Amino acid sequence: MARLFGRKGPKITDAAGAEVADTQPSAPRYRWKGGEDAERLDELSRNIIQRANELIDHYSERMRAAPSRPEAMEWFDQRARFLDSERVEEIHRHKEAGGKVIGTMCVFAPLELIRAADAIPVRLCSGLHNTIATGEEIMADAGLCPMVKSTLGVKMTRSSPYFEAADAVIVPMVCDGKFKLGEVLQDFTQVWMMNVPHIKDTSQARSLWLDEVRALQQQIETLTGNRIYWEELKREVQLSLRAQTVARRLYDLRKADPPVINGRDALLINQTPHTEDLAQWVDRATVLAEELEQRARDGIAVSDPEAPRIMLAGAPVMWPNFKIPQLIEESGGVIVADELCSGTRWLYDPIGIDEWIWDDMFRAMAERYLQPSVCPCFTPNDPRIGRIKQMIEDFRVEGVVYHVLRGCHIYNVESTRVKQNAEDMGVPMLIVETEYSQEDTEQLRTRVEAFLMLVRARRKKAARAKRRAFKKIDPGEGGEG
Numbered sequence: 001m002a003r004l005f006g007r008k009g010p011k012i013t014d015a016a017g018a019e020v021a022d023t024q025p026s027a028p029r030y031r032w033k034g035g036e037d038a039e040r041l042d043e044l045s046r047n048i049i050q051r052a053n054e055l056i057d058h059y060s061e062r063m064r065a066a067p068s069r070p071e072a073m074e075w076f077d078q079r080a081r082f083l084d085s086e087r088v089e090e091i092h093r094h095k096e097a098g099g100k101v102i103g104t105m106c107v108f109a110p111l112e113l114i115r116a117a118d119a120i121p122v123r124l125c126s127g128l129h130n131t132i133a134t135g136e137e138i139m140a141d142a143g144l145c146p147m148v149k150s151t152l153g154v155k156m157t158r159s160s161p162y163f164e165a166a167d168a169v170i171v172p173m174v175c176d177g178k179f180k181l182g183e184v185l186q187d188f189t190q191v192w193m194m195n196v197p198h199i200k201d202t203s204q205a206r207s208l209w210l211d212e213v214r215a216l217q218q219q220i221e222t223l224t225g226n227r228i229y230w231e232e233l234k235r236e237v238q239l240s241l242r243a244q245t246v247a248r249r250l251y252d253l254r255k256a257d258p259p260v261i262n263g264r265d266a267l268l269i270n271q272t273p274h275t276e277d278l279a280q281w282v283d284r285a286t287v288l289a290e291e292l293e294q295r296a297r298d299g300i301a302v303s304d305p306e307a308p309r310i311m312l313a314g315a316p317v318m319w320p321n322f323k324i325p326q327l328i329e330e331s332g333g334v335i336v337a338d339e340l341c342s343g344t345r346w347l348y349d350p351i352g353i354d355e356w357i358w359d360d361m362f363r364a365m366a367e368r369y370l371q372p373s374v375c376p377c378f379t380p381n382d383p384r385i386g387r388i389k390q391m392i393e394d395f396r397v398e399g400v401v402y403h404v405l406r407g408c409h410i411y412n413v414e415s416t417r418v419k420q421n422a423e424d425m426g427v428p429m430l431i432v433e434t435e436y437s438q439e440d441t442e443q444l445r446t447r448v449e450a451f452l453m454l455v456r457a458r459r460k461k462a463a464r465a466k467r468r469a470f471k472k473i474d475p476g477e478g479g480e481g
Contacts, residue, residue, distance in 0.1 A: 028187040030138045032156060041158065044134070048159040049083055051130050056081050056320045062330070063264050068302050070295070072288035073265055079272050080319065087275055088161045094120055095165055100224045103166035105151070105181075106174055107346040108196055108369050112240055113217050115278070116232040117224040122162040123274035124169060125342070126150040127318030129436035131157055138184055145407040146436045147318065148177035155188050162275055163189075168223055170216070172196045174377040175410055192219050200370055200378055213366040230358050237351055237365055242282050243273065247347035249289040254336050255395050258301030260292045263312060263335020264325045270343045271319050303334040308455040309396055310335050313388060313418060314403035315411040316342035321436050324403050324444070331449045337395040339388055340403075341375060348372075376410040384414070385421050392427055399455040400429040401448070428454055 035041060060080050063069075079085050091101060100119040104111070114121040131153030132146055138156070139149050154160045163169075168190040171182035185191050194212050197205035221227055250269065253260055269288070273281045310333045317324060317340055328335055338344050349372035353364050374384035391397065400422050404412045412433070419429040430451040434440055 030184055030187055032138055032187075034134065034137060035156065045157050045159045048128070048130050048157055052083060052128050052159070052320065053081065055129075056083075059264075059320050059322045059326060062326060063262070063268070066262055066265075066302060066329075068300055069265070070261060070288060070291050070302075072284070072291045073269075075284045076265070076268055076272055076288075079276055080268060082275055082319075083159075083161065087277070090277070091120060091122075091162070091165050100167045101162070101165040102220065102223070103163060103169040105169070105171045105178060106375075107341050108172040108174070108194060108373070109170040109216070110213055110365055110369055111278075112233060112236040112351075112365055113213070113220055113228060115236045115239070116228045117220045117226040119167075119220065119224050119226075122166065124151060124154070124160070124163055124166065125316065125318055126154045126160070127321035127436070128154060128159075129321065129438070131159060132436060139180065141407075143407045145175075145177040145405050147316065147405060147408075148181050150436060152181055152184060155185060168192055168219070170194060174375060175408075177407070192216065196370070196377065198378055200373075206367070206370075209370045210363065210366055213362075213369075230361075233358075233361060233365075234356060237353065237361060239278055239282070240351060243278055243285075244347055244350045246282055246285045246289055247344075250285060250292070251344055251348065253289065253292045253296060256292075256296045257309075257396065258299070258305040259303055259307075259309075259334050259336055260295040260300065262302050262329055263310070263338065264322055264329055266335070267317060267322070267325060267338065267340070267343050268319060270347060273347070303329070304332070306456075307332055307334040308452050308459070309333075309398045310452075310455075311337040311339065311388075311391060311395065311397040311400045312343075312403060313339040313400055314415065315405040315408045316340055317403060318342055323436075323438065323441060324401065324432060324434065327441070327445050327448045328401055328452075331445065331452055333399070333448075333452050333455075337391050337397060339384075339391060345374070376414045381414065385417060388418060389421055389425065392422065392425055397427055398459060399451060400427060401451070402429055402431045404431060404433040406433055406435050426458075428458065 060077055064077060079087065095101065101122060102114045102119050103122050103124040105123070105125055109121070111121045125147055127147075128150050132149045133153070134156050135149035135151070135153030139152055155163050158164055166189060169185060170192045171178055171185070172194040173179045173182070174196050182191050182193050194216065195208065197208050199205060200209075217228060247270070250266065254266060269285060310328055312325060312328065312335050325335055349368055351364050351368045354360050374381060374387055376384065392400070400418070402415050402418060404415060415431050419431065422429045428451070430447065432444060432447070434444060
């Protein structure tokens with residue numbers, strides 16, 4: 001049995017996806033009076049979209065002003081204004097032709113299944129600040145993650161064309177905030193909860209996850225009316241592999257010294273597929289990768305070659321809430337690596353296919369979304385520490401900025417261990433706890449600037465120590481020998 005939460009309350013389906021009787025009440029669980037005034041709601045939505053576009057334009061203009069910016073970023077800039085981009089019209093045409101749109105949260109829902117059923121996947125996690133107050137009218141906990149409240153507020157105010165187009169929303173149960181968000185959203189749309197095993201390295205966990213993905217397949221097929229066959233799934237798995245290949249090319253290019261791309265641009269590139277057509281993204285990202293490879297050969301840098309090389313780790317940074325990456329790079333640092341599920345991490349791990357038969361392909365696809373994940377919802381989470389240490393080494397990271405969204409406890413708890421391991425490698429770490437508001441920007445700027453000064457000072461100290469060590473080995477300058 002699977003529970004599908006819908007506008008009129010939960011629906012219970014059997015293994016084939018057919019609806020069966022339910023004794024649950026059909027009345028909304030959470031009453032929101034603001035939704036009863038249509039004129040007020042329309043005005044609120046217009047104001048939110050206007051202010052969101054102003055924030056998008058603010059960050060976009062600052063990013064475009066960066067010196068020596070790659071020309072191939074133009075397409076990504078156009079799509080950055082996602083609330084009224086060409087993609088919105090493409091999705092509307094898809095809906096008018098009878099197609100379905102399926103929203104996702106986090107990075108656990110297998111997108112290949114959605115695309116194989118001729119539906120469009122869109123990630124709905126929100127980076128908008130001005131929807132939080134509305135979300136708090138239901139989720140009133142002041143200490144709750146701002147992403148959760150923002151995402152709920154987006155739906156309540158009908159301010160996202162992607163959320164409004166979604167026929168169903170997949171919500172993995174990875175943290176307390178997402179767990180309750182899925183429950184609240186059932187009053188507004190159809191929700192499919194996914195049970196993510198938090199201890200994943202057992203046969204029981206693998207079996208549970210495979211069952212969850214099979215149930216999701218049935219739900220998608222029922223919604224779309226399209227059966228997912230081997231040919232369609234193989235096509236979409238191959239598309240994902242193409243995307244992962246070019247994503248790794250871009251990932252490796254960030255190792256260049258001097259850097260050939262800013263961290264803000266890299267984050268925007270990795271978030272564009274959240275709403276865009278993946279095949280088109282692959283084409284555009286390939287053009288960008290080719291340009292960056294030429295820049296690396298020519299030694300063309302996008303930042304001061306002496307800029308501190310920073311890794312951004314921790315809680316997701318969702319466009320257009322680029323407050324932290326902008327502070328880092330406008331204060332003189334350059335983000336050469338990120339360890340974010342909203343950045344590199346979600347496209348990094350490939351689907352490992354042994355044989356192109358249904359069972360092997362389906363299992364490999366499902367496991368790709370669980371086993372390689374280093375989300376702090378898992379315990380133990382040793383692989384995350386190992387990955388961060390490897391990235392510090394591979395990207396020659398000189399400092400780590402660890403981003404914590406206030407109320408995101410699982411990322412906050414792991415910050416201590418990440419800091420200990422980074423400092424054991426001689427790399428300092430700054431923990432930044434913040435919300436979506438811009439009110440703490442100047443306070444954070446002061447802390448980030450001081451941290452970058454520390455990184456530079458440590459670099460100079462290390463260089464002096466290296467010179468002294470070299471003179472001891474080769475006392476040619478005025479020494480005996």
